[in-house]
Amino acid sequence: MRKGKHTWTFENKPVIIGSYGIAGPKEGKGPLKEYYDEVLRSDLFGEKTYEKAECKMQFTAIEKAIKKSGKQKEEIDAMFAGDLLNQIVSSAFSARELEIPYLGLYNACSTFAEGLLIASALIANGTLNDATCSTSSHYSTAERQYRYPLELGTQMTPTAQWTVTGAGCVVLSSKGEGVKIEGFTIGRVVDYDVTDTNNMGAAMAPAAAYTLEDHLKETGRTPDYYDMILTGDLGKFGVEMMNKLLLGDGIDVRNIHNDCGMMVFDEKQNVRMGGSGAGCSSLVFSTYVMSKLLDGSIKRLLFMPTGALMSKDSSLQGESIPAIAHAISIEGL
Amino acid sequence: MRKGKHTWTFENKPVIIGSYGIAGPKEGKGPLKEYYDEVLRSDLFGEKTYEKAECKMQFTAIEKAIKKSGKQKEEIDAMFAGDLLNQIVSSAFSARELEIPYLGLYNACSTFAEGLLIASALIANGTLNDATCSTSSHYSTAERQYRYPLELGTQMTPTAQWTVTGAGCVVLSSKGEGVKIEGFTIGRVVDYDVTDTNNMGAAMAPAAAYTLEDHLKETGRTPDYYDMILTGDLGKFGVEMMNKLLLGDGIDVRNIHNDCGMMVFDEKQNVRMGGSGAGCSSLVFSTYVMSKLLDGSIKRLLFMPTGALMSKDSSLQGESIPAIAHAISIEGL
Numbered sequence: 106m107r108k109g110k111h112t113w114t115f116e117n118k119p120v121i122i123g124s125y126g127i128a129g130p131k132e133g134k135g136p137l138k139e140y141y142d143e144v145l146r147s148d149l150f151g152e153k154t155y156e157k158a159e160c161k162m163q164f165t166a167i168e169k170a171i172k173k174s175g176k177q178k179e180e181i182d183a184m185f186a187g188d189l190l191n192q193i194v195s196s197a198f199s200a201r202e203l204e205i206p207y208l209g210l211y212n213a214c215s216t217f218a219e220g221l222l223i224a225s226a227l228i229a230n231g232t233l234n235d236a237t238c239s240t241s242s243h244y245s246t247a248e249r250q251y252r253y254p255l256e257l258g259t260q261m262t263p264t265a266q267w268t269v270t271g272a273g274c275v276v277l278s279s280k281g282e283g284v285k286i287e288g289f290t291i292g293r294v295v296d297y298d299v300t301d302t303n304n305m306g307a308a309m310a311p312a313a314a315y316t317l318e319d320h321l322k323e324t325g326r327t328p329d330y331y332d333m334i335l336t337g338d339l340g341k342f343g344v345e346m347m348n349k350l351l352l353g354d355g356i357d358v359r360n361i362h363n364d365c366g367m368m369v370f371d372e373k374q375n376v377r378m379g380g381s382g383a384g385c386s387s388l389v390f391s392t393y394v395m396s397k398l399l400d401g402s403i404k405r406l407l408f409m410p411t412g413a414l415m416s417k418d419s420s421l422q423g424e425s426i427p428a429i430a431h432a433i434s435i436e437g438l
Numbered sequence: 439m440r441k442g443k444h445t446w447t448f449e450n451k452p453v454i455i456g457s458y459g460i461a462g463p464k465e466g467k468g469p470l471k472e473y474y475d476e477v478l479r480s481d482l483f484g485e486k487t488y489e490k491a492e493c494k495m496q497f498t499a500i501e502k503a504i505k506k507s508g509k510q511k512e513e514i515d516a517m518f519a520g521d522l523l524n525q526i527v528s529s530a531f532s533a534r535e536l537e538i539p540y541l542g543l544y545n546a547c548s549t550f551a552e553g554l555l556i557a558s559a560l561i562a563n564g565t566l567n568d569a570t571c572s573t574s575s576h577y578s579t580a581e582r583q584y585r586y587p588l589e590l591g592t593q594m595t596p597t598a599q600w601t602v603t604g605a606g607c608v609v610l611s612s613k614g615e616g617v618k619i620e621g622f623t624i625g626r627v628v629d630y631d632v633t634d635t636n637n638m639g640a641a642m643a644p645a646a647a648y649t650l651e652d653h654l655k656e657t658g659r660t661p662d663y664y665d666m667i668l669t670g671d672l673g674k675f676g677v678e679m680m681n682k683l684l685l686g687d688g689i690d691v692r693n694i695h696n697d698c699g700m701m702v703f704d705e706k707q708n709v710r711m712g713g714s715g716a717g718c719s720s721l722v723f724s725t726y727v728m729s730k731l732l733d734g735s736i737k738r739l740l741f742m743p744t745g746a747l748m749s750k751d752s753s754l755q756g757e758s759i760p761a762i763a764h765a766i767s768i769e770g771l
Binding site for chain 2: 183190
């Protein structure tokens with residue numbers, strides 16, 4: 106049901122019937138380690154390259170999530186997947202192995218939310234019955250693609266974030282009991298002219314603030330409607346900036362807000378502002394957050410992964426960093 | 439309405455209420471030149487880099503398509519866009535300028551079909567009212583990203599294709615008169631172990647054959663149900679290979695099949711197997727094909743853009759080229 110320009114809510118709420126999250130070794134030493142379905146001992150995952158390892162991570166997350174859902178992969182109508190590698194090859198090569206009809210998505214680190222909203226809209230309105238949504242990222246593939254060869258041993262700048270090595274997948278279904286998708290707000294691209302690619306939080310914070318304000322305005326809800334408002338990977342600085350922007354408009358979410366990028370690592374793990382990457386929000390959501398939605402400790406969640414839409418080339422050509430955030434309203438048990 | 443594992447048809451058929459195609463200088467000398475809405479005099483389009491030029495092309499195609507549809511951009515619920523640049527920046531930066539809720543897609547050169555099927559499904563099931571679908575590609579950005587610096591003056595191999603400099607956009611609506619989307623078949627990823635990145639046609643042909651066979655089987659239609667079956671950018675070799683595969687299964691589409699990549703250039707233009715690129719199918723569809731659908735010379739079209747899902751890195755790491763094709767059934771006046 107249309108709620109406003111950017112927001113929809115569902116009468117037939119899609120159900121999350123399965124989820125699986127796989128984490129890298131460093132993530133496996135972090136605060137959420139007990140919640141991960143699987144932790145890699147080596148971030149090469151038995152492969153010859155980090156790119157092949159990332160692909161294997163996303164493939165594993167999708168395959169195991171389907172298994173946990175009790176479905177056969179032949180029953181999945183479509184897989185919605187994306188990642189940060191050029192031409193989202195982790196997703197494409199996963200789709201090749203799975204032979205599920207494939208729809209590749211790219212909204213940077215908000216891709217998991219993009220998948221959730223498109224898939225749930227297609228399920229809620231009766232087009233699809235079952236679909237998977239997955240994303241992945243890998244510290245070692247992201248570093249060498251977006252920044253510098255690992256061998257250089259480059260120092261992180263103070264506002265930088267550590268790309269999460271991880272993958273997460275959920276299986277959405279038109280039938281079943283469990284955690285439900287209640288609605289969504291589609292984000293638009295916001296650019297505050299931030300050009301420092303080592304400060305993604307600053308680039309993404311305005312997008313998060315805009316989308317949250319659109320969502321609250323169009324649903325007529327106040328922040329306390331939700332037990333938790335969870336952004337994807339704003340990191341410490343981005344969260345501060347988002348709260349500054351929101352408070353300027355009289356919106357205070359500080360007591361119910363958290364950020365996957367800040368939850369996934371411990372400050373002692375030397376990750377500067379926190380974790381980031383398309384796999385950050387999908388890993389944390391598919392494991393820790395799902396467990397809290399299932400045990401009743403989160404009844405209403407607004408899940409808002411954020412994405413920075415630049416490329417290495419666009420930054421080298423002097424472009425600022427456009428960002429986006431989609432909001433997904435989720436109901437726990 | 440569900441027709442089979444991969445195929446859906448619509449009761450409320452989305453209408454194409456506007457379309458716009460913008461072509462590069464070389465394309466503007468090709469056989470379809472009269473049909474293009476706009477032809478660039480320089481492929482830099484007044485910008486400092488080819489990447490910025492490609493972005494401006496896609497932005498222009500979207501903006502002008504909306505204008506031709508008689509809508510205001512504020513009325514567009516969402517824009518579905520993709521391109522071949524890393525992190526699909528042409529689409530992201532277009533979305534930044536347009537401020538329309540943005541859903542980025544990537545299925546390589548079949549991205550335009552991916553956009554058409556997701557957008558039309560969301561419109562047909564009542565979620566969205568109006569949406570744009572657009573893609574772009576640019577010879578000079580693709581060459582330097584996927585192959586070699588232009589300055590090297592590398593020779594094309596015999597089976598290579600020439601990336602189309604162009605962008606196309608259509609505006610889909612739940613209301614109105616005109617060309618209608620009747621249904622679609624979602625493609626799955628097919629890999630025949632082709633590793634020659636200068637022979638995309640060979641990599642994509644099996645995907646086209648699989649999707650066409652799925653579509654015919656699940657709809658119970660024979661090829662002659664359609665006036666035209668139009669693939670995206672298989673090129674001369676890819677079309678031969680697709681026909682060989684189809685004939686092996688007793689399916690002959692040769693008399694009604696054409697390929698945007700073969701239509702967009704003249705053999706004398708020295709493009710080897712023909713045109714390619716995410717902008718190839720969207721440019722040809724949004725201009726020439728739309729005019730034929732509107733003047734009644736094509737009543738039933740099966741539009742099947744194909745995509746090769748590799749990246750430069752995946753090929754360098756010894757991976758073969760996975761491919762995909764989505765089929766969109768379209769009704770002319």
